[in-house]
Every structure is written in C-alpha cells, then in structure tokens.
Amino acid sequence: xxxxxxxxxxxxxxxxxxxxxxxxxxxxxxxxxxxxxxxxxxxxxxxxxxxxxxxxxxxxxxxxxxxxxxxxxxxxxxxxxxxxxxxxxxxxxxxxxxxxxxxxxxxxxxxxxxxxxxxxxxxxxxxxxxxxxxxxxxxxxxxxxxxxxxxxxxxxxxxxxxxxxxxxxxxxxxxxxxxxxxxxxxxxxxxxxxxxxxxxxxxxxxxxxxxxxxxxxxxxxxxxxxxxxxxxxxxxxxxxxxxxxxxxxxxxxxxxxxxxxxxxxxxxxxxxxxxxxxxxxxxxxxxxxxxxxxxxxxxxxxxxxxxxxxxxxxxxxxxxxxxxxxxxxxxxxxxxxxxxxxxxxxxxxxxxxxxxxxxxxxxxxxxxxxxxxxxxxxxxxxxxxxxxxxxxxxxxxxxxxxxxxxxxxxxxxxxxxxxxxxxxxxxxxxxxxxxxxxxxxxxxxxxxxxxxxxxxxxxxxxxxxxxxxxxxxxxxxxxxxxxxxxxxxxxxxxxxxxxxxxxxxxxxxxxxxxxxxxxxxxxxxxxxxxxxxxxxxxxxxxxxxxxxxxxxxxxxxxxxxxxxxxxxxxxxxxxxxxxxxxxxxxxxxxxxxxxxxxxxxxxxxxxxxxxxxxxxxxxxxxxxxxxxxxxxxxxxxx
Numbered sequence: 001x002x003x004x005x006x007x008x009x010x011x012x013x014x015x016x017x018x019x020x021x022x023x024x025x026x027x028x029x030x031x032x033x034x035x036x037x038x039x040x041x042x043x044x045x046x047x048x049x050x051x052x053x054x055x056x057x058x059x060x061x062x063x064x065x066x067x068x069x070x071x072x073x074x075x076x077x078x079x080x081x082x083x084x085x086x087x088x089x090x091x092x093x094x095x096x097x098x099x100x101x102x103x104x105x106x107x108x109x110x111x112x113x114x115x116x117x118x119x120x121x122x123x124x125x126x127x128x129x130x131x132x133x134x135x136x137x138x139x140x141x142x143x144x145x146x147x148x149x150x151x152x153x154x155x156x157x158x159x160x161x162x163x164x165x166x167x168x169x170x171x172x173x174x175x176x177x178x179x180x181x182x183x184x185x186x187x188x189x190x191x192x193x194x195x196x197x198x199x200x201x202x203x204x205x206x207x208x209x210x211x212x213x214x215x216x217x218x219x220x221x222x223x224x225x226x227x228x229x230x231x232x233x234x235x236x237x238x239x240x241x242x243x244x245x246x247x248x249x250x251x252x253x254x255x256x257x258x259x260x261x262x263x264x265x266x267x268x269x270x271x272x273x274x275x276x277x278x279x280x281x282x283x284x285x286x287x288x289x290x291x292x293x294x295x296x297x298x299x300x301x302x303x304x305x306x307x308x309x310x311x312x313x314x315x316x317x318x319x320x321x322x323x324x325x326x327x328x329x330x331x332x333x334x335x336x337x338x339x340x341x342x343x344x345x346x347x348x349x350x351x352x353x354x355x356x357x358x359x360x361x362x363x364x365x366x367x368x369x370x371x372x373x374x375x376x377x378x379x380x381x382x383x384x385x386x387x388x389x390x391x392x393x394x395x396x397x398x399x400x401x402x403x404x405x406x407x408x409x410x411x412x413x414x415x416x417x418x419x420x421x422x423x424x425x426x427x428x429x430x431x432x433x434x435x436x437x438x439x440x441x442x443x444x445x446x447x448x449x450x451x452x453x454x455x456x457x458x459x460x461x462x463x464x465x466x467x468x469x470x471x472x473x474x475x476x477x478x479x480x481x482x483x484x485x486x487x488x489x490x491x492x493x494x495x496x497x498x499x500x501x502x503x504x505x506x507x508x509x510x511x512x513x514x515x516x517x518x519x520x521x522x523x524x525x526x527x528x529x530x531x532x533x534x535x536x537x538x539x540x541x542x543x544x545x546x547x548x549x550x551x552x553x554x555x556x557x558x559x560x561x562x563x564x565x566x567x568x569x570x571x572x573x574x575x576x577x578x579x580x581x582x583x584x585x586x587x588x589x590x591x592x593x594x595x596x597x598x599x600x601x602x603x604x605x606x607x608x609x610x611x612x613x614x615x616x617x618x619x620x621x622x623x624x625x626x627x628x629x630x631x632x633x634x635x636x637x638x
Contacts, residue, residue: 021165028169028170031174048060053098054104060095060191061095067090067118067120068082068093068118069092069118069121070092071097072097072124073096073098073100073124073128073129076330077096077098078326080094081192082191083188086335086339093188093191095108100129101237102240103240109121109123109244109248113247117248121254121256122337123245123257124258124260127282130238132236198326199315199317199320201610204310204314205406206609208381208402209539210321211319211322212265212398215322215385216393219389219393228275229273229389231278238285246289249294254295255295256296256337257286258337259298259299260325261329262307262322263319265378267303268372271368273389283352283357283361288353288354298333298352299352302347302367303368306318336348336349350363380405381401399538422573428465430463430464431575433463433520433524435458436523437459438456439522441615442613442615459520459523462516462520464521464635465575466574467563467564467577468576468577469630469632470492471490471491474507479499479503482499485627488558489559489560493562494559497560497628497629499625499630499631500622501624513635514634514636515634516586516587517586517587520634521602524573524575525579525602526614531572532614534571534575535568535571540579543566543569544579545569545580545581545603546577546605547604547606547607547611561581564577566580582602582604582630583600583601583630584600584602584629584630585620585630598619599617599618600618600620601616604628
C-alpha cells in the first residue's frame with residue numbers, strides 16, 4: 001500500500017513538473033521577448049543591445065520590417081545614425097554586429113531578403129571581417145549563428161532551447177509584458193549604438209600613444225580576430241557576401257556600400273605587413289558590383305584629412321579610438337553617399353567602379369607616399385613599432401617609441417632627487433613654495449583645445465596643502481558631506497567630493513586660507529623643471545596616480561583613494577595626488593573676486609590618462625559638483 005502511495009506521489013510530482021515545463025516553454029514561445037520564434041500573439045518591444053544582437057536581430061526584422069537596413073561592424077554601429085535627416089520617415093534600423101564577420105553579415109542580408117526585403121541596404125565593410133580565422137565567440141558574448149536558410153519554428157526552437165527553458169528568459173518575458181511596443185521612430189534611435197562623438201580634449205602626444213598602442217595590439221603575436229599579424233584572407237567569406245548582395249539586387253533593393261575610413265595608422269600597418277593586395281581585392285570586388293545601377297560603392301579609407309586624425313598639431317577628434325570613427329564622420333559619409341555633397345576638398349569619399357578602380361588604387365599609393373613624407377615622425381614610429389611584430393610587445397616599448405619621436409628633448413629631464421618637504425605650517429601640513437617664474441600651458445603637440453598656449457608667469461611665495469582636503473577635515477570644520485556622496489567615498493582619509501567651488505572657497509576662508517590660482521597650482525605640481533606630470537615625464541600608471549587605469553574604474557577601485565598614499569607620484573615640493581584621485585578647484589584670478597566660470601585641474605580617479613598632465617585644464621561653473629571634484633587650499637605668506 002505504501003509503495004503504491006509513493007508511486008502515485010512520484011507520478012503526480014513528475015506530471016506536475018512536466019505541466020510546469022510545458023507551461024514555461026509555451027509561455028516563452030508565445031511571449032517571445034527576443035522575437036526569435038516569430039510569435040505575433042502579444043505585441044512587444046524587442047530590446048536591442050550590443051550584447052544580444054546576434055539573438056534578437058531576426059526577431060527585429062520580422063517584427064519591424066525596416067525599409068532601410070544599415071549594417072556592418074561596430075564602426076557602423078557607433079557612427080551611422082538611423083535617425084539622421086536623410087532617413088526621416090524611411091523606417092531605417094542600424095542592425096550592426098560588434099566585430100561582425102562577413103559570413104554573419106551575409107546571413108543577416110539573406111534572412112532579410114527572405115522574410116522582409118528592404119528597399120535599401122547601407123553596408124559598411126571592414127577588412128578584418130574577411131579574416132579566415134576570425135572567431136567572434138572569442139570576444140563577443142551571445143554569439144548565435146542562425147541557419148537562416150531553414151526558417152521553420154521547430155529548427156529555431158531546437159537551436160535556441162536555452163531561450164525556451166531558462167529562468168532568465170522567463171524573467172525577461174514577464175518583464176516584456178509590462179512594456180508597450182515602441183513606435184518605429186523611437187525604436188530606430190535605440191537601434192543605434194551610443195553616439196561616438198568627437199574627442200578633442202586630448203593632446204596629440206596622448207592620442208599618438210593611444211593609436212600606437214592599438215597598432216601594437218593588431219600585430220601582437222597572440223592577437224586573433226581583429227589582429228593583422230596572422231591574417232588569412234577568406235575568398236569564401238567575400239564570395240558569400242557578394243552572393244547575398246546579388247540576391248538583394250534581383251529583388252530591386254538599392255545598395256550603398258562603403259569601405260570604413262580606418263585611421264591611417266591601421267591602414268599603414270596593412271601596407272607594411274604586405275596585406276594591401278588582400279585589402280585591394282575587397283575594393284576590386286565591391287567596385288565591380290558598383291557597375292550595376294542599383295549599387296554604389298564608396299571608398300572612405302585612405303590618407304586624407306579625416307583619416308590622418310589631426311590638423312595643425314591638434315587632434316581632429318574624429319577617432320575616439322583607433323578602431324572607431326565618430327558620428328561626425330558618419331554624417332559626412334551619409335552626405336557623400338546620399339546627397340553627393342562635394343567633400344573632395346578633404347579627399348574623403350570616392351565613388352569607385354570597375355572603370356576607375358585602377359586609377360583609384362594608384363591614387364591610394366600616392367596618398368600614402370605623400371603622407372609619409374609630410375608626417376615623418378608618425379611614419380618612423382610605425383616603421384620601428386612594426387619591426388617588433390612576432391613578439392609580445394610590451395606597452396613600455398610603445399611608450400619609449402612615442403617618447404622618442406614626439407617628446408621635445410628639453411622636456412625629458414626631471415628632478416628625481418629624494419623627497420624633502422619644506423613646511424611653512426607643519427601642523428596644517430602646508431608646503432612652502434618659493435617665489436619665481438613658472439611656465440603654464442603646453443607645447444602644441446601636448447595640448448588639446450582646452451589647453452593654454454605656453455607662457456611664463458611670475459608667482460610670489462605662498463603655502464599650499466600637501467594633501468587634498470579630506471572628509472575628516474571638512475566635517476571637523478562643521479560642514480556636512482553631501483547626501484549624494486557614495487558610501488565608498490566616505491572614508492575619513494578620502495578627499496571630500498560633491499562640493500562646489502563656492503563651498504570649497506568658504507572652507508578655505510574659514511581656515512584663513514584661499515583656493516590656489518592656476519599658476520600657483522602649476523608651480524606646486526611641476527617645481528622648477530618642465531616636467532609633464534608631477535612625478536616627471538614617465539607615463540602614468542596606477543603606482544603613481546589613481547586614475548582610469550582600468551576602463552570605467554579608477555585603477556580598479558571605482559572610487560577615490562585615501563590621500564597621500566601614492567608616494568611615487570609626489571610633486572617636487574612633496575605634494576600628493578596632484579594628478580588623479582580628484583580634480584581640484586582653482587581660482588582663475590589672483591584676487592579673491594568671484595566670477596561665473598572657474599577651473600579644475602589634475603584629473604581624477606575616473607579620468608583617462610590624457611587628463612593627467614599638469615597643463616590640462618577644464619572650465620567649470622562655480623555651482624558644479626561631482627564625485628570626481630575636490631580641492632586643496634593655499635595661503636599667502638605674510
């Protein structure tokens with residue numbers, strides 16, 4: 001009897017589990033937050049993000065049926081805006097794939113041609129997409145190659161079993177029931193990656209190091225995917241993409257093709273590694289397609305005023321990083337392709353067919369020679385960097401090369417004598433700074449748009465805090481910390497943040513001090529020599545400063561650090577944290593008057609490396625607060 005009861009219980013239990021499982025499967029297929037299964041029972045938003053595009057793109061095409069498909073790699077995703085005026089009221093979506101492989105771009109186009117043929121395709125083409133060894137799974141999550149040729153629900157369900165059974169899918173589907181389907185114009189904006197705006201607050205020296213470091217990654221012996229060192233051109237991928245485009249042509253789809261305008265450092269690397277014949281094969285194939293009235297192919301690569309990344313010893317800002325161009329470049333691309341805007345004054349964008357292909361190729365070779373002759377230091381830097389291929393190139397090696405070709409010799413000398421602090425008030429930990437001249441501003445290749453031109457300023461003797469004002473200092477003076485200050489910033493020895501310029505000045509006045517002027521701050525940071533950073537001219541590291549040494553984090557902490565802990569980063573006068581930790585308020589004027597705009601100096605825990613030079617300055621309002629801004633005080637010597 002007991003055995004029968006046990007058997008009945010087990011049977012009911014297993015049946016209940018089966019019913020629950022069937023219910024979850026049915027619910028996930030019917031609600032279908034990814035759109036993978038093509039369910040139309042419940043209207044929904046299909047959330048389109050960088051890390052799920054390879055799952056949801058088929059569902060997006062089924063659900064929204066765009067008339068214009070913009071696609072390519074993340075370069076297209078960050079720069080070609082589907083809400084640009086050219087696409088108004090035309091149902092355009094940017095369906096890019098980060099690190100897009102030519103095969104999967106072909107699959108996407110084939111799928112669209114079967115399910116919902118668009119009226120127009122805008123396709124950005126990248127050299128690395130045709131690498132035989134490109135394995136997107138190595139560096140992009142949620143990669144899921146669909147068998148678009150077999151479009152049955154059963155096949156899709158089998159290939160996406162985890163989207164049917166997982167609790168994450170169940171949670172996402174439940175959440176999707178709470179949202180209404182977004183109108184197309186809003187969804188079009190969301191299909192665009194975060195806008196990749198121009199980056200002009202960086203010196204040419206720092207930008208050169210960034211781009212050289214990325215070349216170092218391209219030729220690193222262990223680099224795969226985007227790397228050039230082990231690049232193997234795939235005829236199969238090229239032919240597959242051509243076949244997909246030919247299929248769209250037979251459906252009357254208008255096709256705009258363009259070669260992405262990679263930074264000249266990348267293109268020069270392709271030349272020096274002997275890969276330009278492979279590169280030109282892509283150009284040749286696309287130019288042949290361009291003979292058809294439905295197809296236009298534009299080559300935006302080359303050695304032109306956009307792709308060289310600079311003008312008059314200033315960064316043009318079009319390449320926030322070497323791998324991606326800005327949305328301003330994307331707008332120029334659209335203007336050339338759709339409005340035939342004459343931008344050839346920059347030699348940017350050439351319509352190429354089989355008839356003018358050879359002429360275009362010859363022009364590219366000539367452009368390269370001209371660029372090398374006019375940019376000797378850039379050319380020699382790359383020559384010597386590429387000689388290090390087939391090695392595990394250390395970043396220090398890149399720094400040495402950049403320093404050799406772009407640092408002025410007189411700026412390499414630094415005072416490396418042992419730290420001796422001359423106190424004018426040891427109890428308050430204020431250092432004495434003698435009277436004398438100091439140079440403020442920066443040389444052209446070390447400056448950005450926010451920098452001052454170099455000039456000599458006379459400074460009287462004064463005293464300045466050795467450390468930034470801490471939470472303990474601020475509270476002990478009777479002030480309260482800002483209620484929005486994060487918990488991890490509230491240690492007594494961390495610098496006080498989330499106070500504005502007026503509050504900082506008020507604190508200093510209470511202590512019978514004042515905020516330092518910019519010239520005073522600069523002199524205290526650099527001493528008598530012309531160093532670029534408080535510690536000398538070596539490039540920043542997390543041993544000398546708390547800054548954005550890890551992307552998105554302050555040297556891995558996502559927070560300020562206790563003041564006075566970066567002993568290797570002190571200035572010649574013994575001041576701590578003059579670079580990194582927190583930006584510091586300074587006074588624009590030498591008197592005590594208040595004006596609307598003031599300055600912050602020094603960079604912070606969240607700053608990128610280019611914001612740490614002593615010469616870097618940023619204008620801010622007197623009422624601005626932030627968890628990256630603090631201060632230190634100074635005072636006159638009676």
